[in-house]
Amino acid sequence: MFTTRPTLQGTFGMVSSTHYLASQSAMAVLETGGNAYDAAVAAGFVLHVVEPHLNGPAGEVPIILAPADGEVRVLCGQGVAPAGATVAHYRDELGLGLVPGTGPLAAAVPGAFDAWMLLLRDHGTKSLAEVLAYAIGYAEGGHAPVERVGATVETVRALFESEWTSSAEVYLPDGKPPRPGELLRNPRLAGTWRRLIGEAEEAGGEDRVAQIEAARRVWREGFIAEALVRQARRPTLDTSGERHAGTLTLADLAAWEASYEAPATYEWNGWTVCKAGAWSQGPAFLQQLALLPPEPAELPAYGSADYVHLLIEGCKLAMADREAWYGDAAGGGAAEAPVRALLRDAYNAERRALVDPGKASRELRPGAPLGAEPRLSAHVRAVAAGEPGAQAGPGAAGAGEPTVSADGSTRGDTCHLDVVDRWGNMVAATPSGGWLQSNPVVPELGFPLGTRLQMAWLEEGLPNSLTPGRRPRTTLTPSLALKDGVPVMAFGTPGGDQQDQWQVHFFLAVALREAVRGGLDLQGAIDAPNWHNESFPGSFHPRGMRPGAVTVEARMPREVVDELRRRGHDVTVGGAWSEGRLCAVARDPRTGVLSAAANPRGMQGYAVGR
Known part of the structure; x- marks a missing residue:
């Protein structure tokens, strides 16, 4: 049968993802002794850099994993609605019929980062610095973007230039959108990860797990949490045509963490x-x-x-x-x-x-x-x-x-990655949300909040009603x-x-x-x-x-x-x-x-x- 490419076969390790740089980064982790979970985390953070129109660190990721010696589990990296995200607030106080498709009102508690950290802590073998090195390299040194990145930025150029100026600073340098063959850099994002690693290593010492736990605390309670909440509280033009502030608080961030569950x-x-x-x-x-x-x-x-x-x-x-x-x-x-x-x-x-x-x-x-x-x-x-x-x-x-x-409203989205290693560990992950067109880039961090709350209804009594503490479907x-x-x-x-x-x-x-x-x-x-x-x-x-x-x-x-x-x-x-x-x-x-x-x-x- 003719196919566009061969089905690859081997015995050491296999990776497939929606971007070749993420696939090769994951393979590099396998080559240096890492397992499928180390590789998936490294690839996930690279996807945040090279497919920024499709996902970001403040988005979400469901992960299904099958350890070689354990049961299949689902790792939920979908954050919940903040405590202030009620139907009454959106519908009665703000007069909205739908959750906006962009802006801070659409932001759930970010879930992707903590899910990657939990996967690394419980199933990986590499350190935080080792798995983040690839993403830092592409954010700091630059990567040649695929055409869709520039096309997406061009679509929202007017919004970036007039309203979301922090996004224009990252994605419209010198007034030009990213172009294939030219390097796109995000030094702010690289700086965020370098600072995170530094604080985690200082708090956790030489202990790998302690470092990861420290990084999770920094995300939920430290400089990253503080910057996310500042951005959420800024009135921002969204798809309603008006400027709204979000409801995300430090308490919301501190209270949520990724979790495991049995699959359906x-x-x-x-x-x-x-x-x-x-x-x-x-x-x-x-x-x-x-x-x-x-x-x-x-x-x-x-x-x-x-x-x-x-x-x-x-x-x-x-x-x-x-x-x-x-x-x-x-x-x-x-x-x-x-x-x-x-x-x-x-x-x-x-x-x-x-x-x-x-x-x-x-x-x-x-x-x-x-x-x-x-x-x-x-x-x-x-x-x-x-x-x-x-x-x-x-x-x-x-x-x-x-x-x-x-x-900035987006219909259809997302990245995907799969890894299997020589020991038989297997993982599938679909990172999404927090894309460049969802919210303004957080100036201090280099990435935006997500918009997953747009999938909840502003009507009480439904399985998918907007409800504090509940995941939007x-x-x-x-x-x-x-x-x-x-x-x-x-x-x-x-x-x-x-x-x-x-x-x-x-x-x-x-x-x-x-x-x-x-x-x-x-x-x-x-x-x-x-x-x-x-x-x-x-x-x-x-x-x-x-x-x-x-x-x-x-x-x-x-x-x-x-x-x-x-x-x-x-x-x-x-x-x-x-x-x-x-x-x-x-x-x-x-x-x-x-x-x-x-x-x-x-x-x-x-x-x-x-």
Whole structure:
């Protein structure tokens, strides 16, 4: 089978990420004796530097890890809503109908940094200075940015120059956006990490764990926390068209820390797929598997119009349930309890019967897994009903890169990385948020706050209502799969609401196709023509939807496109290589052979290994 690149195979270590510099930095850590977790942390901080339009240290990261000698766990790096982030404050005092898509009102408690530190402390072997050295080098010495960085900055140039001037100082030096082939530097960020390391080493001495704990305290209570709160309290122009101050306090930062939890899982044809819980959209992947025919032999031919139609319609049902039932159990939310019910065979048999094999649905149809009626926000009901003034969806977003408006609002986002080492440790992480267009750069630190609160509703009583101490439901959703109970594959993609569409298509392409060269055909599954639909409310401001809309790559066979249209899908044919930025690594437990592949779309993802 022809693929754009080979599926890499070796025995020492494999890395795949959405940026080649992050992949190579992770590989360098493996080469110097580090394990998969050391490598992932180093790569994560490099991604903050080289993909600043897609993630940052004050964003968030869910991580799924499978230690060679332990259980699969989810490490939650999604921060919560601050104590002052109440529906009453936003809706009644400020007069807002939605959380803004930019600015400090949209900032949750930053989560990424503490999650990386917890991963390093509990599972890594390297020191803080060793894993941060690569990010410091690229921030201080510079890196040649990919084209999308400059394009994003150019989109928000007017905002940076007139309002967010601290961002202009970093990303518009001499009035010019970053350009490929020229070095982009962020000395303030390098200085932040150097000071952090210095304070951690002074407090922790020669003890690696003590240093990491000291760094966590500096982030939550020291100079970094103080600078983040100063920035959050500055009135800032956001997508509402007004200037607002945020609610983040030092107490909020001091009270929160990353945590471990069991994954949500579903078994399919000998595979067990592990995802984060219903505070993410991860269970939507599992629901799509549960909605498939019970036996793989009952599936339509791979890649046929019947096959694509079936997956689109199943995705619509899963995403409708996401809107009605997903959220964080903390703070009184009815979040994770329904997940088990959503995956029950009887429930999915009922839901499967709703799919018309010959006609596309344009309805938003959440189910009632526990008998109670589903609850949707007033905004979603208006959008789904097509009421006048309701927002349409954002349209196709190519390659998992963000669609950015001049006001900084972003639809689709994110980075991804996967690592497997020679000992069999495996990790998948999807860092996001805190991107350059989310908030002004904190002048003292060199990076901005995030905007994940925009995914919560300003309406009481919903699973995803804005609630102090509760995680906003995130789109971030790394994956880890076991075969016959043994960890085999870690994978994921950027792409906002599209992540658990592209990942399902990838997983099925791996699971249903024959093995190539004695291993999983990772690259073939990544390269296969992909698609997404938008028949459900988006998670990003302004939270619209496009009933019936499907975007396919131009490489999809014409007869499949024509048949989808005949069944009522509004098909947009995008670029030949425009859907997804998937990454994957794998390990064959029988032989110990490691594999990796990366997405050619976007021209920056790379797998490395030996």
